[in-house]
Amino acid sequence: MVTGPDKIDRLRDIARLIRIDVITMIYTTADGHPGGSLSVVDILTALYFDAMRIDPADPKRPDRDRLILSKGHACPALYAALARRGYFPATDLPGLRTFESHLQGHPDMNKTPGVDFTSGSLGNGVSIGLGMALAARITGQDYYVYVVTGDGEIEEGIVWEAAMSASKYRLDRLIVIVDNNGIQSSGPICEVSGLEPIIPKWEAFGWHCQQIDGHDIGQILQAVQQAKATRGRPSMILAKTVKGQGVPFMIGDNSWHKRVPTREEYEQAILALGGTLP
Amino acid sequence: MTRIGNTRLAFIEALTEIASQDPRVVLVCADSVLVVKARSFAQQFPGRFVDVGIAEQNAVAVAAGMASCGLIPYVATYAGFISMRACEQVRTFVAYPGLNVRFVGANGGISAGEREGVTHQFFEDIGIMRTIPGITVVVPADQDQVRQATFAIHQAKGPVYLRIGSGRDPIVDAVPVPFQLGRIRVLADYGRDLAILANGPVLNRALQAARMLEADGIKALVADVHTVKPLDQDAILSLLRQTGAAVTIEDHNVIGGLGSAIAELACQQCPTPVVRLGLQDVYPRSGHPDELLDHYGMAIPDILAAARRAIAIRNGKDR
Numbered sequence: 001m002v003t004g005p006d007k008i009d010r011l012r013d014i015a016r017l018i019r020i021d022v023i024t025m026i027y028t029t030a031d032g033h034p035g036g037s038l039s040v041v042d043i044l045t046a047l048y049f050d051a052m053r054i055d056p057a058d059p060k061r062p063d064r065d066r067l068i069l070s071k072g073h074a075c076p077a078l079y080a081a082l083a084r085r086g087y088f089p090a091t092d093l094p095g096l097r098t099f100e101s102h103l104q105g106h107p108d109m110n111k112t113p114g115v116d117f118t119s120g121s122l123g124n125g126v127s128i129g130l131g132m133a134l135a136a137r138i139t140g141q142d143y144y145v146y147v148v149t150g151d152g153e154i155e156e157g158i159v160w161e162a163a164m165s166a167s168k169y170r171l172d173r174l175i176v177i178v179d180n181n182g183i184q185s186s187g188p189i190c191e192v193s194g195l196e197p198i199i200p201k202w203e204a205f206g207w208h209c210q211q212i213d214g215h216d217i218g219q220i221l222q223a224v225q226q227a228k229a230t231r232g233r234p235s236m237i238l239a240k241t242v243k244g245q246g247v248p249f250m251i252g253d254n255s256w257h258k259r260v261p262t263r264e265e266y267e268q269a270i271l272a273l274g275g276t277l278p
Numbered sequence: 279m280t281r282i283g284n285t286r287l288a289f290i291e292a293l294t295e296i297a298s299q300d301p302r303v304v305l306v307c308a309d310s311v312l313v314v315k316a317r318s319f320a321q322q323f324p325g326r327f328v329d330v331g332i333a334e335q336n337a338v339a340v341a342a343g344m345a346s347c348g349l350i351p352y353v354a355t356y357a358g359f360i361s362m363r364a365c366e367q368v369r370t371f372v373a374y375p376g377l378n379v380r381f382v383g384a385n386g387g388i389s390a391g392e393r394e395g396v397t398h399q400f401f402e403d404i405g406i407m408r409t410i411p412g413i414t415v416v417v418p419a420d421q422d423q424v425r426q427a428t429f430a431i432h433q434a435k436g437p438v439y440l441r442i443g444s445g446r447d448p449i450v451d452a453v454p455v456p457f458q459l460g461r462i463r464v465l466a467d468y469g470r471d472l473a474i475l476a477n478g479p480v481l482n483r484a485l486q487a488a489r490m491l492e493a494d495g496i497k498a499l500v501a502d503v504h505t506v507k508p509l510d511q512d513a514i515l516s517l518l519r520q521t522g523a524a525v526t527i528e529d530h531n532v533i534g535g536l537g538s539a540i541a542e543l544a545c546q547q548c549p550t551p552v553v554r555l556g557l558q559d560v561y562p563r564s565g566h567p568d569e570l571l572d573h574y575g576m577a578i579p580d581i582l583a584a585a586r587r588a589i590a591i592r593n594g595k596d597r
Contacts, residue, residue: 062348109346109375117346121370127336128371131343131351138304138325138349158367161336169328 002049011217014084015045019246020275021080021093027266029096031105035256037077039181039214039241040148044069044081046220047146047177056086059113065143066116066132070125071150071179072106073258079103079112087114123156125149126176130166133174133234144228147176152184155193160205166234167206174234175227176207179214181243183254202236214239247272280482281449283421285442286384290315292428293352297323300432302350304328308337310355313384315445334359338367338379345377350432357383357441358400361407368437373412376436381407386417386441387529388557388574389479389567401557405534407439408507414438415507416459417477417528417536419450423504426457434459443479444567450481455502462501462510462517469497472585473517475540476527477504479567480576484527487581496585506536511543518543518550523588527555527576551591553584 002010018041026032044067048054052065069078076096083090088102095101102111106120117128129147136143153159166174178198182189189195199209208230212219220239227235243257244250247269261269267277297303297319305319307329320327330336334355341351353360360368360381372379383403385391391399407415414434418427424442431438452465465481466488476484481502488498501517503510518524524544526537537554544550558575571577 117343118371118375121366124335124339124367124371127339127367128343128346130336131340131345132347133343134304134328134340135344135347135349138344139347141347158333158335158339161330161333162339165330165333165336165340168331 007050008218011045011049014049015041015217016246016273018045018077018080018084020270020273022076023247023261023266023269023273025076025080025093025096027261028094029098030260031097032076033073033258035243035250035254036071036150036179036181037074038245038247038250039243040071040074040179041077041245042215042217043148043177043179043220043239044077046217046224048081048085050221051224052146053143056114059087063141063143065146066129067146067148068117068119068125068129069107069148070119071122071148071153072120075107078107078115082112082114085114088112122150122153123158126159126162126166129174129176130162130171133171134169136173144173144175147174149176149178150184151178151180151182151195151198152189152192154178155195163202163205163207170232171234172231175224175237176235177237177239179241180238181241183243183257185257187254199238206233208233208235209238211238211240214241215245280451282446283449284445285418285421285424285447286313286445287315288421288424289382289428289442290319292425294319294322296429296432297326300350302348304344304349304351306330306337306341306351306353308332308334308355308359313356314354314382316354334364335367338364339371341379342367342371342377345372345379346375350378350380352380352382354382355384356398356400357386357403361400361403365406369410372437373410376412378435379437380431381437381439382442383439384442385444387443387478388562388570389529390444392444392446392567393564395564396561399562401529401531402534403441404506404530404536405538408534408539412436413507414505416505417441418457418504419478419481419502420447421449422454423457427459427504430457430459441478448479448482452485457504460505460508460510462503462513464499464501466500468492468499470499470520471496471523472498472589473521473524474498474500474527474581474585475503475514475524475536476500477502477506477536478529480527480529480571483571483576483578483581487578487585490578490582491585496589498585503536506539509539509543514540514543515548518548522550523592524550524552525555525581525584525588526552527581529571529576530556531559532556533559551588553588555580555584
């Protein structure tokens, strides 16, 4: 939890360090998805280091807020955020995707402390979050459920099944944040699918919608506050982001959706993020 | 004359009793409230009844989310819409995390799809569920077994798939033997010439065939293998060793279900001829359940012929 008048600046710096972790993990283990991990970092930072009611010393606390990273391939960012938040030692991070590590190729709720739900198969997070939000109502808890999705993955039909149900049940403790970096595996979403426009679709399904700059931590926190203040319906925050954010040569080049940097690229990326080379 | 019961009603009545004792129970439907006769459940427990509409993938994932928060959701709708439409949600978001979700699949088998045709006849569900690690798979015989099974699976750890029928389900004509999850029940025991291993609504046919075989000098036993996974391996192996010949019969495709499970066990631990009866890997059609079972390889003469064949193979006369 970060507090004080310089909170936003400090959160920005945490996000910068998480980006360095992401690049280092993918470079070290020679596998992973840098582009979409970098786009979601500020969202995860704002949630884990400010918005969420969590207790890293007690990761299964029944009244904790939940977060589902539905775009599970961005887990390097999730793992780095959890480690920096104190769920497990940062020295675990280089183990990403290796046999002995608890850091699976996609998040596993039974292996990694702080992971609230298994993910990686796209499109399922909103439904699972809906189940958690219904469970809160049934068990009399007041936690919030945050679901962070990619934009490409909301092409899945189950997302809209869940959008309908969440609206029916007026689940105002369910907050979906769409990491709208505009590019999916095989290209720009506007070319691959007929997904856009995104906001009118969620509005038509009865959701409270906001659009923000997904790299502006102040805007993210403000939007979350507004979503929490919204009563009687679920909230969707469309966070406009940039795939590869923070590493200039990755921006605009979708080969970085899943690609491992060379030694030279790794060094270039770390320096761009204000890091120091080992 | 076969007496007819209602496995769907038996399930919901048992669940209603369980829910009144256990506040963790939630019923999740996918516009299936009429399918599983859940109107009274919904009225009695409005806060613990969730209907997501015709959206089975969502139903399963919602249940997964609930289970991760300590609830015990029962997802109840047609068998194929759970096992096929929502297969990946079952596997990745319930079974992989090992969550306490119970799946209740109606219209299991070809007979339960009475008159509805192939879209509502589900004869792959057991095979599909059985290949997913960590799921307990149960095929109760009749309404009484469904009731007992519903209580039994509530106590189980991890995900469970329970198959129920059409609501017009034959009552097994045998001396009641208590249901014990994971244990076979021997329903008829004429001798050790042959083991007839069966489950579900075809058990009456197995029992009738065993009586006819007995009159013909072939002494068979009939065991109800209601828990297809985990299989009661020791008890089944013991029967295979004692008889040396087996016939399986199930209202399911012959690929993947009970017959496959028994054959796998026999091959590895007690090589025994296993003649498998069931739907012979074809698509069935609309019709009365008895007509369908008779036509698609589960008629009494089919069982008699299979019994003789298994014994002949064992005796080295049909190689």
